Amino acid sequence: MDVLPFSTWYYIMGIIGIAVFSITGVLAGAKRGMDLFGIVIIGVITALGGGTLRDLILDVPVFWINNNLYIAIALSAAIVAFFLAKPLWCSYRALLILDGLGVALFNVQAIDKTLAYGFSPVVAVIMGIITGITGGIIRDLLAGNPNLILKQELYATPILIGGVFYIIWLTYLPDVPFGSLLAILIVFLIRFAAIKWDLRYPHWLLFPGKDDS
Amino acid sequence: MDVLPFSTWYYIMGIIGIAVFSITGVLAGAKRGMDLFGIVIIGVITALGGGTLRDLILDVPVFWINNNLYIAIALSAAIVAFFLAKPLWCSYRALLILDGLGVALFNVQAIDKTLAYGFSPVVAVIMGIITGITGGIIRDLLAGNPNLILKQELYATPILIGGVFYIIWLTYLPDVPFGSLLAILIVFLIRFAAIKWDLRYPHWLLFPGKDDS
Amino acid sequence: MDVLPFSTWYYIMGIIGIAVFSITGVLAGAKRGMDLFGIVIIGVITALGGGTLRDLILDVPVFWINNNLYIAIALSAAIVAFFLAKPLWCSYRALLILDGLGVALFNVQAIDKTLAYGFSPVVAVIMGIITGITGGIIRDLLAGNPNLILKQELYATPILIGGVFYIIWLTYLPDVPFGSLLAILIVFLIRFAAIKWDLRYPHWLLFPGKDDS
Numbered sequence: 001m002d003v004l005p006f007s008t009w010y011y012i013m014g015i016i017g018i019a020v021f022s023i024t025g026v027l028a029g030a031k032r033g034m035d036l037f038g039i040v041i042i043g044v045i046t047a048l049g050g051g052t053l054r055d056l057i058l059d060v061p062v063f064w065i066n067n068n069l070y071i072a073i074a075l076s077a078a079i080v081a082f083f084l085a086k087p088l089w090c091s092y093r094a095l096l097i098l099d100g101l102g103v104a105l106f107n108v109q110a111i112d113k114t115l116a117y118g119f120s121p122v123v124a125v126i127m128g129i130i131t132g133i134t135g136g137i138i139r140d141l142l143a144g145n146p147n148l149i150l151k152q153e154l155y156a157t158p159i160l161i162g163g164v165f166y167i168i169w170l171t172y173l174p175d176v177p178f179g180s181l182l183a184i185l186i187v188f189l190i191r192f193a194a195i196k197w198d199l200r201y202p203h204w205l206l207f208p209g210k211d212d213s
Numbered sequence: 214m215d216v217l218p219f220s221t222w223y224y225i226m227g228i229i230g231i232a233v234f235s236i237t238g239v240l241a242g243a244k245r246g247m248d249l250f251g252i253v254i255i256g257v258i259t260a261l262g263g264g265t266l267r268d269l270i271l272d273v274p275v276f277w278i279n280n281n282l283y284i285a286i287a288l289s290a291a292i293v294a295f296f297l298a299k300p301l302w303c304s305y306r307a308l309l310i311l312d313g314l315g316v317a318l319f320n321v322q323a324i325d326k327t328l329a330y331g332f333s334p335v336v337a338v339i340m341g342i343i344t345g346i347t348g349g350i351i352r353d354l355l356a357g358n359p360n361l362i363l364k365q366e367l368y369a370t371p372i373l374i375g376g377v378f379y380i381i382w383l384t385y386l387p388d389v390p391f392g393s394l395l396a397i398l399i400v401f402l403i404r405f406a407a408i409k410w411d412l413r414y415p416h417w418l419l420f421p422g423k424d425d426s
Numbered sequence: 427m428d429v430l431p432f433s434t435w436y437y438i439m440g441i442i443g444i445a446v447f448s449i450t451g452v453l454a455g456a457k458r459g460m461d462l463f464g465i466v467i468i469g470v471i472t473a474l475g476g477g478t479l480r481d482l483i484l485d486v487p488v489f490w491i492n493n494n495l496y497i498a499i500a501l502s503a504a505i506v507a508f509f510l511a512k513p514l515w516c517s518y519r520a521l522l523i524l525d526g527l528g529v530a531l532f533n534v535q536a537i538d539k540t541l542a543y544g545f546s547p548v549v550a551v552i553m554g555i556i557t558g559i560t561g562g563i564i565r566d567l568l569a570g571n572p573n574l575i576l577k578q579e580l581y582a583t584p585i586l587i588g589g590v591f592y593i594i595w596l597t598y599l600p601d602v603p604f605g606s607l608l609a610i611l612i613v614f615l616i617r618f619a620a621i622k623w624d625l626r627y628p629h630w631l632l633f634p635g636k637d638d639s
Contacts, residue, residue, distance in 0.1 A: 030420045030422075031363065031420065031422065032419075032420060032421065032422025033365065033419050033420060033422070034362065034363065034365075034419065034420040035365055035370075035413070035414040035418055035419055035420075036414060036418040036419075036420075037369055037370050037373065037414075038361075038362040038363070038369075038420075039420055041362055041369070042362065052270065056269055056270070056482055057478065057482070057488050057491065058491070059272075059485075059487065059488075061272065062270050062272075065270065065271070065332060065336055066332075066333075068333055068335045068336070071335055071336075071339065072335075082420065085420065085421060086421070119491060119492075120492075120494055122494045122497055122498075123491055123494070123497075126497065137568065141354060141567060141568075142350065142354075142360060142362050142363075143362070143363070144359065144363065146570065147568060148464075149460065149464040149467055149468065149568050149569070150457065150460065150464070150568075150569070150570065152459065152460075152461055156463055156464075156467070157461075157463050160463065200461070201461040201462060201463075205461055205462040206459050206460065206461055206462075207456045207457065207458060207459060207460045207461075207462075207464075207465055207508065207511065208458065208511060208512070209456075209457065209458025209459070243633045243635075244576065244633065244635065245632075245633060245634065245635025246578060246632050246633060246635070247575065247576065247578075247632065247633040248578055248583075248626070248627040248631055248632055248633070249627060249631040249632075249633075250582055250583050250586065250627075251574075251575040251576070251582075251633075252633055254575055254582070255575065265483065269482055269483070272485075274485065275483050275485075278483065278484070278545060278549055279545075279546075281546055281548045281549070284548055284549075284552065285548075295633065298633065298634060299634070354567060355563065355567075355573060355575050355576075356575070356576070357572065357576065
């Protein structure tokens with residue numbers, strides 16, 4: 001049996017990740033009464049926003065600009081999410097977990113891309129985080145929802161941990177394979193645990209606030 | 214009688230579009246008590262924000278960076294809007310219609326520019342939309358107003374329809390002139406009709422919302 | 427006694443400015459209950475956001491992408507601000523004044539950089555403003571706070587005045603030294619006065635608002 005090469009799986013999973021980001025973006029961001037076009041904008045920005053900011057900062061061609069497939073997928077997924085919002089909403093938890101897989105994958109892809117262009121590991125870890133969270137943050141700003149920085153849900157932290165793990169692996173075990181798969185697994189599992197058991201930072205790592213406000 | 218060449222009209226109309234965007238931006242976004250400088254920022258961002266994001270994504274020089282006229286016009290128009298807010302407010306409807314003309318023009322300019330740099334028609338249509346709506350969206354975020362994605366007013370949809378029309382024209386009738394003028398007219402007329410009759414998407418194309426929120 | 431060269435002072439002060447921006451960013455933007463990672467994101471965006479947008483628009487390498495020190499300083503300062511929020515909050519006024527020094531310095535650095543890349547003085551003044559205010563504006567958007575465009579506090583205006591002064595100096599007194607120091611002093615003193623005496627625009631330069639809303 002022929003098996004697809006790893007890079008192809010990588011690409012296919014990236015496409016699936018875009019679709020899932022777009023769908024969860026619509027489910028999380030859409031408000032009653034938004035029209036179809038607004039929904040599509042919400043979905044597409046959630047799906048493509050993070051990678052776009054990453055590529056702008058790295059000053060490399062924006063990933064979707066020479067491959068219409070990304071736009072087509074993000075757009076179609078948003079339309080599907082619009083019409084199937086009710087059944088999809090029932091499986092929102094399952095979608096969140098798929099979303100965690102997408103985030104995990106995009107993180108590794110962003111780190112690989114950043115390092116391939118010769119930037120430092122620190123920048124690579126930051127690009128993983130930017131790729132994972134920017135789309136959702138812009139979506140929440142546009143939709144008038146509180147964004148993940150204001151919430152205690154663990155979303156960005158798994159990306160950070162996985163990114164640091166991956167960089168350490170690449171530094172000390174450059175010839176040992178499966179580092180990227182492990183990094184994906186780590187982000188996904190922490191995110192999965194965070195969803196499953198509603199993990200948060202311990203109390204002493206939450207901002208105490210000011211007395212007067 | 215000498216007639217100005219088309220490219221000159223194009224340029225002049227672009228300048229007028231910038232001025233109108235800045236004025237309508239101030240009228241739509243300004244809040245009681247904002248100072249003059251805040252108003253100018255609101256106007257300039259509304260007028261130049263969309264084209265700026267377009268050029269950043271296309272990775273071409275930002276259109277106002279080598280021609281101070283754009284900044285000068287956006288800035289002056291915002292100052293005018295500040296001091297003449299009351300009379301201008303009385304003609305807000307007329308200004309909205311001019312704004313529709315600006316959006317229609319910027320759409321065709323963005324598509325032409327994107328195609329001239331060798332990007333795909335899909336990217337070109339998206340750049341037309343980004344150019345038309347980004348400035349107003351940033352303005353609404355800064356001013357704390359609900360943005361057009363949250364509202365049912367038809368603003369982005371006419372741009373999409375005109376953009377698709379224009380791409381089809383360029384593909385199938387590449388040698389037939391007036392395609393750009395027709396595309397401008399289509400966007401303008403749909404936008405005009407949307408303002409005049411308060412057109413919205415039909416009910417089944419509005420997001421139903423979730424049961425629990 | 428050996429004295430460090432001016433460019434070294436410039437660099438050191440820039441680093442201090444980044445740290446102060448990150449700390450004041452956390453104190454101004456953080457809300458009760460945000461987790462440590464959210465706080466770090468708030469601090470880093472406040473400190474690095476303005477220069478990032480400036481460099482994206484100028485299409486030059488983003489200043490922190492080839493020098494990890496900026497990220498390290500912004501990150502560390504945000505962590506310090508998280509754990510020492512209470513004592514730092516007591517000296518918030520002193521920090522605001524340091525922040526004014528940072529803004530003053532970044533303004534001159536942005537103008538120098540923009541002119542060095544061959545852009546016009548008008549663009550240079552705008553880049554000084556963008557560098558000074560963008561980080562704080564994004565922070566306020568993310569934190570759900572009213573941003574400086576909505577407030578009457580003088581923050582952007584001192585930058586504008588100092589920038590115009592600096593450009594005039596460079597144009598008419600190109601060989602006379604200390605223009606940059608004077609420009610820094612001007613921005614700092616106006617900002618200091620604005621904080622000390624709560625300076626605002628006169629009434630006739632505040633937007634009157636619309637009658638019907």
